[in-house]
Amino acid sequence: MHRTGELYEQYRTMEQQRETASLGMWIFLSTEVLFFGGLFMTYTLNRSTYPDIFSEASKTIKLSWGAINTVVLIGSSLTMAMAVWASQAGRKKALTWFLIATLVLGTVFLGIKSIEYHDKYVEHHIPGWNFQFEPGADAATNAHTQLFFSLYFGMTGLHALHMIIGAGLLIWLVKESVKGRFTPEYNTPVENIGLYWHFVDIVWIFLFPLLYLIDRH
């Protein structure tokens, strides 16, 4: 199948064809909102039940890594948006470079995330048998801080999984853009993977204050 920007028979105009592809992506993203929503619901409930414990546990996460990663990820959203622009403007070389920049920034984000996970491993903050919030912590503190760290790993883990899938999609986009497949007439994959990438960015925009910034003062 050669998708080079021709009008398919079920559509009346190119504009309608393009909007349909975008609408489909948005409907998928609305299911993603609810997919992450379940975790945000669990977080809201547990934080409102154990506000002090969540505050204590949050302070053990390094704020600097989270802040740097926020900048890195929003930066990758900018390069992704610029990639969409390059594809619309027919700048094929620029498109490839913006896609590569997005991929690099996404990889940097995952690298920093793995450093953070390793820190938590060393500190015995991974929920399970070897979990210990701090030396001599009582059973209730250990149990309730594990709730926080379960949510920390669950939420950032699901987010990281989305990033890994996004990175895979970006590699494919780079490959296709090098072949010169995307033109101002046909750039639906760039636009839709762009939407996905920005969605993952939005999830992080909420995860950052909720996990890293509880009562930092």
Place this chain on the structure above:
Amino acid sequence: MSEHHIVSPKIYFTIFGILMICTFLTVAAAEVDLNRYFSGLNIIVALTIAVFKASLVVLFFMHGKYSPKRTQLVIIASVFWLAIMLFMTMSDYVTRPWS
């Protein structure tokens, strides 16, 4: 149906700048004890900034502002469903005197 809208790089860079300022503000606000003025003010400020940032991403990076009405309806619907889940579940939990 509107002509396909191409958002200019200038807008993208401006939005990026605002997002960076907001990221700085949210970290700065978290370092200050706002709760002594009003209980829970810290989380309210943090979430307000997050919602503002997310709105900018949806409207400009994701072209929500330039999308057709039916796409905008899907965007609003997804937020609305999330609100139903959070609001209905929490209104149940906070009104249980026996727990």
